[in-house]
Amino acid sequence: MSSAPPGLSVLDLVPVSSGSGPAAAIRAACAAAQTAERHGYDRYWLAEHHNSPALACSATTVLMGAVAAATETIRVGSGGIMLPNHAPLRVAEDLGTLAVMYPGRIDCGLGRAPGTDPGTAARLRRGSADLVDFTRDLTELHDYLGPATGAPGETEVIGRGADVRLFVLGSSTGGARAAAELGLPFSFASHFAPDQLHEALAVYRGNFNPDAPTAQVSAPWVSAAVNVMAADTVAEAQRQLLTLRHSFAGVLTGRRGPLVAPGDTVEPHPILEARVHHSLRVTACGTAAGVVDQLLDWAVPLGLDEIVTVTYAHDPGVRRRSLALVGDEWARRRNCCM
Template sequence: MPTALSLLDLAPISPGQTARDSFEASIALARAAERAGYQRVWYAEHHNMSVIASSATSVVIGHVAAHTESIRLGAGGIMLPNHSPLLIAQQIGTLETLFPGRIDHGLGRAPGSDQVTMRALRRDHLSADTFPQDVVELQGYLSGRSVIPGVQAVPRAEQPVPLYILGSSLFGAQLAARLGLPYAFASHFAPEALHQAVRVYRETFTPSGQLAEPYVIAGVNVVAAETHDEAVTQMTAAYRARTRAFIARGAGGRNYTDAEIDAFLASPGGQNLAAMTRYTAVGTPGEVRDYLTEFAATAQADELITAHHAQSLPDRLRSVELTGAAMAAPAAARS
């Protein structure tokens, strides 16, 4: 069975652009993914980051859903410790009511921000400890079988919205297996525990009303272009910009040169940051297809969620299109 292909849109705000520009880009990316046969598009919840526009994740999902026709949309993820399960159930129920059959939600327990921002969100610093109970409470609201007597989520969709557990460690793998939920591993930025976590999830999975067999989604970075050299150039520029934003936060906004960025990434202190993008498919459509096919096999992934990092929107759109066509080509040839 061919590996399903999906898209993670980080909703970046590029230099010289606004959040509104980012939302327009998200619509264009979702439409491109829809045309190319991608399974879903997910948006991540981040806070207090001037370069990411998806902090009000459910609002972004609704906006993009209104401008697309069929592709599934969801959160990758909603950081549940930042919210009450009832509030999220109401948002999910509203989205599914407005766009039936197109909404799913991934759930994570990280704050998606720093500790100061987490306190500004008015959530207890220990709220992550109740993540398993919060997931069960959310499931109850979405299914109409609330575990809180006398409390229900309104509106509630006619059919339960699929939930996914996101993680980058064994904790999420164990929880997803115990609850019988699909598991999405954030290997696009936290590659270290991927294979161990997937193995634990598959070996300990318990079937549930939502899912009879284990289902794994793995994150992977992609830069696809017409030529190999063009893709490498785009990747280098994107990862330099990412590194520059990361280290500038602690340097008073100083603008580092490309040579300084490259030197930092080659240093012991920068190698950990460079290693975060270990799983990256870069090159021509054929090269990207070969990489993704092998990655899916070694990761035992049923679905790949791809993060396309080209800095310009036209290059990002082209990467999405080329990757979708390349991954569909083998299946079409066999039919």
């Protein structure tokens, strides 16, 4: 458990807003990353989802390259690449190439979920997501990115030995066990699946193996995700949060669609509203000071090393404003504590 203030980062699913399209969503992601960099965030992660009209993040490493090119210092990564969808060598080649192009800035978060529906997963030629297979593939990826050994028949991979940081992502104890066994940092998806957060952190910390050949940290390192919306007033932040709540109701009912403006949202049925509230209960909303208070009240007892913020807004300017407000207030608090 770290005694220093937690780090602060961003996860972007590259949401498409109604009346717009994927190209605009990608431009908005690059602009948001520039805002995050200017306002002191540690890293900017892009997710992997397929066959969704609401998200433009199917080609994760391509997006990582675009964001890295649009920024200068912030670390850029995947949050995450769904490893069973890909051959480990293919992922290593993409990451190694990015690491050569943007030295010291590339992260790779890796998960087991399909990031899509079963039919699309089959068309991706998705492999096994069994924990044993996932751990084996992650070890293989780690070895491709590690220093060359000179062994006969060793695969040549661009970027071998580069500073690519690997993280295991999860929303259950399965990912926590894999991260602990491999001695890798662990990031929990509490922004939409908070139920097993405490249990997963206990499993990870209780089983962490710093002596694993794949270990990249000497002690447990944990981040977790939280939905964030900050605005100049509490009322405006709560109004903007309606976009996220409407979007997640669509996820639960299988009616995914582009983000809608707050004024175009529809109140869900009370039963559905209760499910939305349960899934999105790890949310910080309000003014910058209020949001940072909420983040600290949540993260410090958990002993988090980093908080991963997730912000949905129909208007990209609203998202950038939220990022700037929280980043500036976070930096002010962090400086006061040092």
